[in-house]
Amino acid sequence: MITAERKPLEELIEYVRPFKRILLLGCNECVTVCAAGGRKEVGLLASGLHMALLKSGSTIEIREHTLERQCDPEYVEELVPMIDGVDAIMSMACGCGVQELARRFKGKPVFPAVNTKFMGASERQGVWAERCQGCGDCLLGKTGGICPIARCAKQLMNGPCGGSTGGHCEIGDDVDCAWALIWERLKELGQEERFVEIMPAKDWRPGGGSGPRKIIREDLAE
Amino acid sequence: MKTDSRLEKVLAAGHLAVTSECGPPRGAQPDKVREKGRYLHGIVDAVNVTDNQTAMVRMSSLAASVLLKQEGLNPLYQLVTRDRNRLAMQADILGAYSLGIDTMLCLSGDHTKFGDHPMAMNVHDIDSIQLIQMVKAMRDEGIFQGGAEIKGAPKMFIGAAANPFADPFELRVLRLAKKIAAGADFIQTQCIFNVDKFEKWMEGVCARGLHKKCYILAGVTPIKSLGAARYMKTRVPGMDVPQEIVDRMASVPKEKQPEEGINICIETIERLKKVEGVAGFHIMAIDWEEKVKEIVERAGLLPRPQV
Amino acid sequence: MDTFEPVIVAFCCHYCAYTAADMAGSQRLTYPSNVKIIRVPCSSKVDALHIVKAFEMGADGVYVAGCLEGDCHFKNGNTRAARMVDYVQKYMDEIGIERERLEMVMMSAGMGYRFAQVATEITEKIRKLGPSSIHAAICRQHVDTCAVVVE
Numbered sequence: 001m002i003t004a005e006r007k008p009l010e011e012l013i014e015y016v017r018p019f020k021r022i023l024l025l026g027c028n029e030c031v032t033v034c035a036a037g038g039r040k041e042v043g044l045l046a047s048g049l050h051m052a053l054l055k056s057g058s059t060i061e062i063r064e065h066t067l068e069r070q071c072d073p074e075y076v077e078e079l080v081p082m083i084d085g086v087d088a089i090m091s092m093a094c095g096c097g098v099q100e101l102a103r104r105f106k107g108k109p110v111f112p113a114v115n116t117k118f119m120g121a122s123e124r125q126g127v128w129a130e131r132c133q134g135c136g137d138c139l140l141g142k143t144g145g146i147c148p149i150a151r152c153a154k155q156l157m158n159g160p161c162g163g164s165t166g167g168h169c170e171i172g173d174d175v176d177c178a179w180a181l182i183w184e185r186l187k188e189l190g191q192e193e194r195f196v197e198i199m200p201a202k203d204w205r206p207g208g209g210s211g212p213r214k215i216i217r218e219d220l221a222e
Numbered sequence: 223m224k225t226d227s228r229l230e231k232v233l234a235a236g237h238l239a240v241t242s243e244c245g246p247p248r249g250a251q252p253d254k255v256r257e258k259g260r261y262l263h264g265i266v267d268a269v270n271v272t273d274n275q276t277a278m279v280r281m282s283s284l285a286a287s288v289l290l291k292q293e294g295l296n297p298l299y300q301l302v303t304r305d306r307n308r309l310a311m312q313a314d315i316l317g318a319y320s321l322g323i324d325t326m327l328c329l330s331g332d333h334t335k336f337g338d339h340p341m342a343m344n345v346h347d348i349d350s351i352q353l354i355q356m357v358k359a360m361r362d363e364g365i366f367q368g369g370a371e372i373k374g375a376p377k378m379f380i381g382a383a384a385n386p387f388a389d390p391f392e393l394r395v396l397r398l399a400k401k402i403a404a405g406a407d408f409i410q411t412q413c414i415f416n417v418d419k420f421e422k423w424m425e426g427v428c429a430r431g432l433h434k435k436c437y438i439l440a441g442v443t444p445i446k447s448l449g450a451a452r453y454m455k456t457r458v459p460g461m462d463v464p465q466e467i468v469d470r471m472a473s474v475p476k477e478k479q480p481e482e483g484i485n486i487c488i489e490t491i492e493r494l495k496k497v498e499g500v501a502g503f504h505i506m507a508i509d510w511e512e513k514v515k516e517i518v519e520r521a522g523l524l525p526r527p528q529v
Numbered sequence: 530m531d532t533f534e535p536v537i538v539a540f541c542c543h544y545c546a547y548t549a550a551d552m553a554g555s556q557r558l559t560y561p562s563n564v565k566i567i568r569v570p571c572s573s574k575v576d577a578l579h580i581v582k583a584f585e586m587g588a589d590g591v592y593v594a595g596c597l598e599g600d601c602h603f604k605n606g607n608t609r610a611a612r613m614v615d616y617v618q619k620y621m622d623e624i625g626i627e628r629e630r631l632e633m634v635m636m637s638a639g640m641g642y643r644f645a646q647v648a649t650e651i652t653e654k655i656r657k658l659g660p661s662s663i664h665a666a667i668c669r670q671h672v673d674t675c676a677v678v679v680e
Contacts, residue, residue: 009623040578044620047581051624054666154304154330154344158351159397161330162385162412163459170459171335180390195393198400201308201352201367 001030001121002094003128004037004114006045012090013052015111016060019087023079024049024113025101026066027093034128036114037092039066045092045113070097076104083108119150136206136213142194144185149202151178157199224361224407227325227379228296229268231529232502233408233437238495239502240523241298241410241439242514243270246286248279255281255289261511265518267526268298268325270410270504274305277337284314288321298381299323302331307347308356308367315357319376327381327410328353351404354382358405380405384438385412386423387462395426402436409436410504413443413454416462417493424499433499440494441504444513445483448472484517491521535589535655536664537564539648540575544602545638546594552641560648563655572596572633573606577617584626587664590655592632594647600637607635626661629654 016022024046032038046062053060063086069075070093079101083089088109091098094116102110118130133150139157140147149155153171160179163170167180186192203209223230232239242262247254262269269290273283280286287297299318301311318326330350334342348356357380359365364375382401386394398409414420420440427433445451448471455463467486474482487505494500503523507514518524541547547568553560569575572595583591593614595607611633618628632651636643660668 009620040576043578044581047578047585048620048624051581051585051626051663054670055625055662057666057669059670153333153335154349155346156330156349158349158400159393160388160390161350161460162383162388163333164388164390165459166389171333177389179393183390183393195396196400198351198355198404201348201356204347 001033001119001128002096003034003117003120004031004094005117006036006041006092006114007112009048009052012045012049012111012113016049016088016090017053017058019060019109021061021063021086023063023065023082023086023089025070025079025089025091025093025097026064027070027091027097028066028068029070029093031093031097031114032066033122035126037094042066042092067093067097070094071100073100073104076100079105134207135202135204136208137203139199142197142199143182144189144191144194146178146182146185148178148182151176151181157202159195225324225377225379227268228529229298229325230379230407232267232527235527235529237502237527237529238500238523239268239437239439240266240518240526241268241270241502241504242266242511243272243504243506243508244286244290244511245272245275245508246281246283248281250281252289255286256293258511259290259293259295262514263293263295264526265515265524266505267502268296270298270300270327270506273300273302273329273331274337275332277304277332277334277339279337279339284318284321284323287318287323291322296325297323299326300329301326301353302329303346303348303350303353304331304334304344307345311348311353312356312360312366315360315376315378316372316374319378320374324377325379325381326357327383328357328406329383350382351400354380354401354404354406362405379407381408381410382406383412384409385460386414386420387412387416388460391423394423395430395432398427399430399432402432406436408439408501410439411441412460413441413506414490414494415443415454415467416464417490417497419462420494421497424497428499433501437501438499439502439504440491440497440500441506442487442490442494443506443508444480444487444510444517445471446510447476447479447483450483480513484513484520487517488520491517491523533656533660535563535652535660536587537561537590537592537648537652537655538583538588539564539566540569540572540579540591540593541566542572542595542602542607543568543570545596545600545640546634546636546644548638549594549636549640549644552639553645554641556641558641558645560645561652563652564648571601571603571606572610573601573603573613575610575613577613577620580614580617580631581620584621584624584630584661584663587661587667589658589661589664590630590632590651592634592647592651594634594636594644597635597637626663627658629658630661 026042042064067075090111090113092113098112119132120128120130123129135149164177169175169177244258271283271287283300287299290297328350364372384398451468451471454461575593595610601607614633621628
């Protein structure tokens, strides 16, 4: 999923301060799962913004709403009846959602309420960790199902650097050494020989090196 | 001979090679480079010039290498993949070779987290092994990464680093093998304090015959003080400083500690000379270049062979 | 300010603090009427949103009362509630409400006396802190209807 974290309240207050009525918009997808921008977080943020503004003597009307998915035009269309009644939109979705709103509602200022972080998985309750960088040319089949691009701090593709210690990365004991994990996994699979193969320099074009990416499925595209 | 590198000539002639290090200054101070160079003139076969070491901005390794070259030394130009993409690296390699640099070391570099620009992007377009492949392809096939022919291929003697003390230990020989397969002509190791562990690693290296495919220079560092010993033991990732070394530094008064550090270093070299596969020494006297001469001399490695 | 009577919301776990409150009553122990009790099936059922809304509506203090450590009827609901309270305290820092206005307390069902004591202590603490800035701001906006006299 795409993970996110709420921005500092101070920054968000400055965004909304000039407005009388805003729409605070959550998303039911990834940001709900990582507890950053779902219905509940919309409520919490609305309340916090209310109070913070009240303290400085101003009031604001915050309409709360959460869409099934903010990154799809058909769901965003649902907002049409609400838009005229508000001066601005603050989105709690990832950057994709924010941009979809900006595209659809030309005259409305749109502000992000969260910082979109990374594509990750839930390690345990309340902990999410990066797993994929969308390089566009998946090599997990060669590395035992553990990605060195996303999980090695130096994106090394041919084994651990000289800073790997006791299974940890040199940047911190709270970070696993991706190559220590890969090696353990290759051993479990009896695929040690995979390590010996030199992985050649990566072509970064599928990973964004050739500009913004797009997928067109001819059979589905209208 | 693959190159005109003096280091290659010394090694090919079967001499124990000696290299040392010069960290460029954190400012436009060419005299500092020349000053460090003077301590090493005639003492070592090549001088490593670090590339933004510990991820701190310094004078470029290319410029400092050229300054040393002008002083009559043989620079060993270090290049890390952290700060440049493959276009910039290839351009710098062409530039370096055009300015008379024929020996280089391919590294991935310390993470920016450790330096003074932790906010900077780590580039890592390619990794150190892919850098070795790239330099080799430039030299032997005369082609760029993009496939185009190079008019005037840079004939670099290609070095790489190895750390026998990092984890997982069982990968350390395999990773060396990959570097050699990629095209490394010589290797400089991480500072060796735990000679037992180094010997164990070298057994694995020799068992695979890797010492015959590549020259291995054993890295050593004179410890300046008890504090430095403790720091390296606990704070530097991938360093293995046994407790005996720390205890030995602690056993002498503070003013005698530098001397003790040098004694340990020389004893280590003597022991390493007996290890099969060791082709020379890389003496990393960090900000202590003035002591390199004493170490090389007392280790019986002077005068340097004329090749 | 002398007439300030704080509004305090106490989220009380059914298995401990709520029963303790009952016991305090049957033992004729008095505690301040400022404390408004909300019964919850477990302290972990209290959501950050409940607490924040309480402050938004003018509460001067909030506390969550759960079972003693290791005694949660649902294994570890009380420790989860304590973590949630820490989280909300950080949010209160951002909003600008003193974090002392929110507290996690633990007690058992038999601690009628402790319930009354906690209620009294927290009421006194909040009374000293004065009205919350949100409560005060609400009063400035609705001078006629507000019971609390500010400045």
